[in-house]
Amino acid sequence: MILSPCVGKRGTTLPGYMERGYKNVEDFILDESFHEYVKGQPQASVNFWNSWVADHPAQETAVATAKNMLATLFDAQKADVTIDKQQALKKLMRRIHQEEQHKPRTLFIPTWLKVAAIVLVTAGLTWLAMFYYQQQAGAIDSMAYNEIIVPIGEKSQVILSDGTQVWINSGSHFKYPTQFSIQSREVLLSGEAFFDVTHRQGQPFKIFTKDSEIKVLGTAFNVKSYPDEVKTETTVLRGLVSVQGLGRKNPPVLVRPKQALETRTDSLTTGSAVKNTITNNVNVDAVTNWKDQALVFADEPLEDMAVKMERWFNVQITITDDALKKERYNGKFANNETVYQVLKAIKLTTPIQYKANGNHIIISRK
Amino acid sequence: MEDEQGLWIQFLKGSEKALADIFLQHHDDLIRYGLKLTKSTPMVEDCIQDLFFKLWKNRANLQVVRIVKPYLFRSLRNHLVDSLELQKQRITQDLDEETVYHFDLTYHAKDFFSEDSDDENLDRVIDALNLLTPRQREVVYLRFFENLDFEAIAKVMEMNVQSVRNVLHRGLLTMRKASLLVALLCYVL
Numbered sequence: 001m002i003l004s005p006c007v008g009k010r011g012t013t014l015p016g017y018m019e020r021g022y023k024n025v026e027d028f029i030l031d032e033s034f035h036e037y038v039k040g041q042p043q044a045s046v047n048f049w050n051s052w053v054a055d056h057p058a059q060e061t062a063v064a065t066a067k068n069m070l071a072t073l074f075d076a077q078k079a080d081v082t083i084d085k086q087q088a089l090k091k092l093m094r095r096i097h098q099e100e101q102h103k104p105r106t107l108f109i110p111t112w113l114k115v116a117a118i119v120l121v122t123a124g125l126t127w128l129a130m131f132y133y134q135q136q137a138g139a140i141d142s143m144a145y146n147e148i149i150v151p152i153g154e155k156s157q158v159i160l161s162d163g164t165q166v167w168i169n170s171g172s173h174f175k176y177p178t179q180f181s182i183q184s185r186e187v188l189l190s191g192e193a194f195f196d197v198t199h200r201q202g203q204p205f206k207i208f209t210k211d212s213e214i215k216v217l218g219t220a221f222n223v224k225s226y227p228d229e230v231k232t233e234t235t236v237l238r239g240l241v242s243v244q245g246l247g248r249k250n251p252p253v254l255v256r257p258k259q260a261l262e263t264r265t266d267s268l269t270t271g272s273a274v275k276n277t278i279t280n281n282v283n284v285d286a287v288t289n290w291k292d293q294a295l296v297f298a299d300e301p302l303e304d305m306a307v308k309m310e311r312w313f314n315v316q317i318t319i320t321d322d323a324l325k326k327e328r329y330n331g332k333f334a335n336n337e338t339v340y341q342v343l344k345a346i347k348l349t350t351p352i353q354y355k356a357n358g359n360h361i362i363i364s365r366k
Numbered sequence: 367m368e369d370e371q372g373l374w375i376q377f378l379k380g381s382e383k384a385l386a387d388i389f390l391q392h393h394d395d396l397i398r399y400g401l402k403l404t405k406s407t408p409m410v411e412d413c414i415q416d417l418f419f420k421l422w423k424n425r426a427n428l429q430v431v432r433i434v435k436p437y438l439f440r441s442l443r444n445h446l447v448d449s450l451e452l453q454k455q456r457i458t459q460d461l462d463e464e465t466v467y468h469f470d471l472t473y474h475a476k477d478f479f480s481e482d483s484d485d486e487n488l489d490r491v492i493d494a495l496n497l498l499t500p501r502q503r504e505v506v507y508l509r510f511f512e513n514l515d516f517e518a519i520a521k522v523m524e525m526n527v528q529s530v531r532n533v534l535h536r537g538l539l540t541m542r543k544a545s546l547l548v549a550l551l552c553y554v555l
Contacts, residue, residue, distance in 0.1 A: 026538040030531060032515060069538075070510075083411060085393040089386055092418050096382075201408060219405075238405060 022059065028066035038070045148174045150191070153314030155291070160185075163198040164205065167291035170311045171226065192224040194291045197239075208246075211265040215242045215252070222288045235260040235287040243276075258282055295333040295342070302327050302346070302363075313339040320364040324352065370434055378425050389418055392438050395512060399439055402507060403446050413445040436518035439508075443522060494541045502537030505530060 028034045036045035053063055148168060150156045156168045161179050168174050172191020180186075185205045197205045197216050207214040209225035209232050219239020225232035234243050236255045243261055244252040253276050255261045260282040264275040286298035295312050297305050303325040306317040319325050327350055333342055339361065343354050351366040376384035393414070400410030417438070421428065431437045495503060501523075508514045508522060520527045 025542060026535050029538055030535060081394040081397045083393075083397055083407070085390055088393060088411065088414070089389050092389060092415055093382070093386070095415065095419055096422055199405075199407065 023062065025062050025066045025069065028063060029070060034066065035070060038067055144178045145175055146178055150174075151314075152311055157291075160187075162200060162203075162205075165196040167194040169193060169224075169290050170314075189223060189225060191226050192222070192290070194220070194222045194288050196220040211246055212263050213244045213246055215244070216240070221255070222284075224287075230264060232263045233260060233287075234263075235282055235284055237284050237288065245276075253278070258284060260287065289332070295331075295337075297329050297331045299328050299330055301325060302329065305329060306363075309339060309342060314359070315339055316360045318360065318362045320362060324350070324363065324365050371430065371432055374431060374434055377421075378428055378430065380425065385418070385422060388434060392435060395435070396438060396442050399507075399512065400442055400446060402504070403443065404450060409449055410446070413442060413449055417441050417445050433518065435512070436514060436521045439512075439514075439522040440524065497540050498537045502533055502540070505534045506537055509534060 022028060022031075033045045034049065036042060037049035040046060049063075053060065148156055148158060150168050150170055150172050152171045154170050158166050158168070158174070158176075160166065160176055162185060164185070166174065166176075166187075169192035172189070172193060174191070174193060175188040177186070180203070182203070184203055185200070186208065187206070188208050190210060195205075195207070195216070197219055199219075205216045207216075207223060209223065210227060211225070212232050212234075214223060214234060216239065219241060220237040221239065221241050222235040222237070223232065224235075232243075234241060234255050236257050236259055238257050241255045242252045243255060243263060245263055245265065253261055253263075255278070258281055260279045262277045262279070264277075283298050286296045289296040290312075295308065297308070300308075302319060306319060309315065310317055329346060329349075331342070331345060333345075343352075343361070343363070346352060352363055353366050354361055354363045356362075373384050373387055377388055396414050396417075397407075397410055400413060401407065404410065421441075495506070498506065504523065505519060508519045509516075514522065516527050516530050519525075519530045523530065525533075
């Protein structure tokens with residue numbers, strides 16, 4: 001029986017490896033002295049493990065694996081912190097000093113001075129407000145827009161001037177300013193897009209769709225609002241999103257991670273009677289997978305799948321059987337798979353037949 | 367770590383210089399750790415300010431600690447959890463525990479590595495880390511990235527040392543079982 005050396009942190013004696021019976025990669029990784037061996041100091045640990053490895057040739061692979069894994073984890077660089085710590089420290093010190101010096105004092109101000117002060121402040125505010133509105137009007141006029149029109153069967157991706165990433169799905173229309181204004185970031189969407197919005201304090205990001213205004217701070221989420229569907233679907237991956245129907249005074253609805261909000265507007269022209277439905281525990285992956293170039297169906301009825309497939313493959317699909325329209329499927333298709341591969345997959349479980357007439361595919365029950 | 371304890375004692379005695387030194391020493395690590403618990407930078411910044419402000423105000427009642435980092439990490443964690451709770455109560459009532467933990471207290475595996483390293487194996491490493499539960503990821507982060515030992519991690523996460531070992535062990539096992547360790551190795555070689 002060999003005794004292990006005293007090399008643990010703060011002088012704790014390590015239990016002998018014999019009692020532990022180290023066999024698995026994890027056993028080594030969990031041992032503090034093994035970390036020291038990988039890092040190369042202190043020498044006592046290095047010597048100990050060198051002789052241990054020599055004594056246990058059977059464990060060579062496990063030791064090598066553990067060594068490599070630890071080295072990877074130690075090597076992983078820390079992300080940079082962009083916050084100025086000197087500034088943060090100043091803020092803290094100001095707060096501490098304020099607290100310590102805070103002794104309420106009363107000042108005697110003559111009434112005439114109070115009146116004069118109020119008049120001055122009011123005049124100043126009026127001037128400021130006028131200045132501000134003039135500025136704003138100017139800003140909107142001079143704003144240059146970019147427009148992305150994504151044809152059916154294709155996808156696009158764009159990075160906006162603030163670093164926000166947008167993936168745009170087929171058959172969509174996306175309009176955004178080349179440079180955002182100081183007060184807010186506003187874009188227009190018709191169709192489907194996935195947003196990964198850069199957080200900017202005091203400069204909210206707003207997306208206008210045919211029927212809603214979606215307001216966010218820093219977050220990732222999917223918006224589906226095609227002009228041919230009387231609804232807008234907002235699905236959140238992370239962060240918090242506020243959706244408000246346009247037109248009437250609709251209260252904003254908050255959507256959180258793994259939730260989907262469906263906003264239905266009965267009449268797009270009057271914007272009346274908005275119906276909001278929140279679904280919890282949504283499979284966000286299935287909703288946003290389109291951006292990773294995969295066609296995904298998550299327990300969806302065939303009629304919804306047909307709409308997706310029409311956009312994806314740039315075809316027209318007609319289903320002749322009403323019961324068939326309601327059949328539900330799960331599935332995931334790679335970017336290079338054809339519409340016929342999807343149809344064949346459906347055929348495996350359901351007796352269907354299909355025929356193609358140019359771009360038009362007709363699906364019927366066998 | 368004699369220095370660290372000495373600095374802490376100076377701070378307890380009322381030295382602003384010691385407070386500033388401690389603040390600057392741990393600021394970046396605290397920001398990084400905080401941002402693993404929530405994505406909101408302003409919230410993390412506020413909590414760090416509050417944390418040090420309260421430390422200063424209550425310094426007469428504080429104890430001498432041997433290593434400061436786990437102590438600060440745990441305090442920040444408590445502050446953040448409180449803020450998140452408060453925010454949760456303010457915004458909604460119908461939020462279940464699971465949603466909060468998965469979102470706000472999730473370690474995003476991507477953040478483990480700096481963004482400019484675009485090795486293709488990196489994705490597989492990230493996949494490996496993504497297999498872990500938030501708790502396992504937190505332990506991996508504290509153990510390997512912040513180099514805290516089991517005792518310190520136990521303090522930060524308010525668990526016992528054996529549970530920390532178990533959580534890490536299960537995490538490592540998950541990664542290995544999925545043969546993603548191979549990916550980790552490729553990344554190294």
